[in-house]
Amino acid sequence: MLKVYLLALHSALTDFLASNNISAAQIQEDHQRRVREAETQEINEGNSNSQDDRESEENASESPEQKKKRKRKETATLAKIKQSKEFARRKSRRVGEPDDDDEFIARELMYEKSRPLPGQLEHCEVCGKRFTVTPYSKTGPNGGLLCAKCSKEVANDDKKAKAKKRGPRTGRRQNQSNLLDGLAQQGALSLAEMCTKKVADNINDIEEFGDLPSQLLHRLSQILSKRRALTPRTLNLFLRPDLESIDIYDAAKLEADDFQKIFTFMPTLRHVNLRFAGQMKDGVLEYMLDRDLKIKHLHLDSANLVSDSHWQRLFQKLGPQLESLKLSNLDSSFDDETVGTMSRYCTGLRRLKLKYCWKMGNGSLQAISDLTSLEHLSLSFVQDMDAEKLLELISGVGSNLRTLSLQGFPNADDRLLDAIHTSCQNLTKLRFSGNVVCTDKGFSSMFTGWSNCPLEYVDLSSTRDVDNSNPDGPTEATGLASEGLVALMNHSGFRIQRLDISSCRHVSRAAFEEIFADGKIYPQLKELDVSFHTIMDDYLVGCIFRCCPELKKMIAFACFNVRDAQVPNGVALIGGLKAQNTIIVESTV
Incomplete structure (x- = not known):
């Protein structure tokens, strides 16, 4: 039965091959021919290799005359290749590359002419595998040919080695950084700004700044401080004996010896002006006092390693010549006794700024009230102060003040606002933030009928009720609310340049609509912060842009109804739900 089945299968296969004009004998003959060709190729390849060996041996044993003849022939061939069009095309493609040497290109072309033709078999230079040469076979690092697999690997390595060059561009991250800095500039930066940033980019390759003007040195210090690139080496670039000022905004990487330098x-x-001067110690102050310097304006930040005794010595030696003193972030020294020493010796101070000095208390307020020559006063306390001492301070120094900044006095009441209304007649800047006691009526009374000139800078942020269980606030509004804001704008609106009312959450929508109504103009307002006013929306933002033609920066964090506001050209809108999508849009208002 099996035999019958095999005969039938053979008959069917024979009929199929015959119907398709396929001959089994021809198939067998073709197979034997391919086997003979492969054997012949191996024999020829062996002969070729042995011939190459013989040529190498002949080259090694050739006479000096034969070497000269071979070199003359090779030189003539290379000279002929250098006159060809293919050589010119290849050289033009490699201008500026490491392998653009004429001799290298000519020898490369000479070798290519002698390499195996397409269709012939060759061994891969890298892996040794035998493959068929094609017109697209690549040359290896030593001049041999590569198989398809090795050619692909070499090409991938070349792509990694030669990273794609990108032109200068500003990404979203840089745009957002500029936006937070209040920059909404279109087009290229100024030439001075571009050169300054280029110098900052290559600061490690610069040996000296030369005679750069002080304003450019100040800008370089700002850029390098922002990048945390101010080190003992880069500090040396700013040390010039002809300069009378130095501003280092990030001295965290400097040691005591650098400050002495x-x-x-x-x-x-x-x-x-030295910020983040964490390594400034008593020895630095002693060295500074021994130099008999004529410092008039001193600003030190985070100098926590300086003791109270050395602060007092500083005031005793330099106090009579100091005109401005700014100290901040001192948590282990600078107590009431030191402040008392300062007030006794620094009688000519016109500007005083003390922020986050943890040991200052009521005694410090009393001592500062004796500095009747003050024109600019900025205080930010950590400890709770007695309201009466604060009233005495304002009554004592308020008449000469041009700027007043009070932070960290949460328990001050409306009596402080009345004291400012009565004593301060020359203020151009007022900051009173973080208070939870003063009422809206108190703010309204202060600004109504105030004989003080119109304010240019106002910061009344975070003056509000903090009871989260009652978001609408008490019946009598706490902090700056509708009446106080309307009174402020009626008093100073046409002169005000910067206004911060963030987190004054009891201002009503009607108050904003009244302040920024059609026809009202605030010609000098350049910066406005209305963060955490939940009633702010696209309509009110459009009214603000219409009434403030000189506005450059508007901050609206947590204003969740600001969605699709049309921002005028050149205005930086920070915050809002879609502030990350568009930065500058032509206004349609």
Whole structure:
């Protein structure tokens, strides 16, 4: 039965091959021919290799005359190749690359002419595998040919080695950084700004700044401080004996010796501004006092390693010549006794700024009230102060003040606002933030009928009721609310340049509509912060843009109804739900 089945299968296969004009004998003959060709190729390849070996041996054993003849022939061939069009095309493609040498290109072309033709078999230079040469076979690093797999790997390595060059562009992250800085500039930066940033980018390759003007040095210090790139080495670039001021906004990487170096190389200093000076110690102050400097403006931040005794010595030595003093972030020194020493010796102070000095208390307020020559006062306390001491301070120094900044006095009441209304007649800047006691009526009374000139800078942020269980606030509004804001704008609206009313959450929508009504103009308002006013929406934002033609920066964090506001050209809108999508849009208002 099996035999019958096999015969039938053979008959069917024979009929199929015959119907398709396929001959089994021809198939067998073709197979045997391919086997003979492969054997012949191996024999020829062996002969070729042995011939190459013989040629190498001949080259090694050739006479000096034969070497000269071979070199003359090779030189003539290379010279002929250098006159060809293919050589010119290849050289033009490699201009500026490491392998653009004429001799290298000519020898490469000479080798390509002698390499195996397409269709012939060759061994891969890298892996040794035998493959068929094609017109697209690549040359290896040593001049041999590569198989398809190795060619692909070499191409991938070349792509990694030669990263794609991108032109200069500003990404979303840089746009957002500029936006937070209040920059909404279109087009290229100024030439001075571009050059300054280029210098900052290559700061490690610069040996000196030369005679750069002080304003450019100040800008470079700002950029390098922002990048945390101010080190002992880069500090040396700013030390010039002819300068009278130095501004270092990030001295965190400087040591005590670096601070001493500043006072050594800059003996004519009048203005010293050192921020984050964590390594400034008593020895630095002793060295500074021994140099007999003529410093008039001193600003130190985070100098926590300086003791109270050395602060007092500083005031005793330099106090009579100081005109401005700014100290901040001192948590282990600078107590009431030190402040008392300051008030006794620094009788000529016109500007005083003390922020986050943890040890200052009521005694400090009493001591500061004796500085009747003050024109600019900025205080930010950590401890709770007695309201009566604060009233005495305002009554004592308020008449000469041009700027007043009070932060960290949450328990001050309406009596403070009345004291400012009565004593302060020359203010151009007022900051009173973080208070939870003063009422809206108190703010309204202060601004109504106030004989003080119109304010240019106002910060009344975070003056509000903090009872989260009652978001609408008490019946009598706490902090700056509708009446107080309307009174403020009626008093100072046409002169005000910067206004911060963030977190004054009891201002009504009707008050905003009244302040920014059609026909009202605030010609000098450039910066406005209305963050955490939940009633702010696209309509009110449009009214603000219409009434403030000089507005450059508007902050609206947590204003969730600001969605699709049309922002005028050149205005930085920070916050809002879609602030990350568009930064500058032409206004349609």
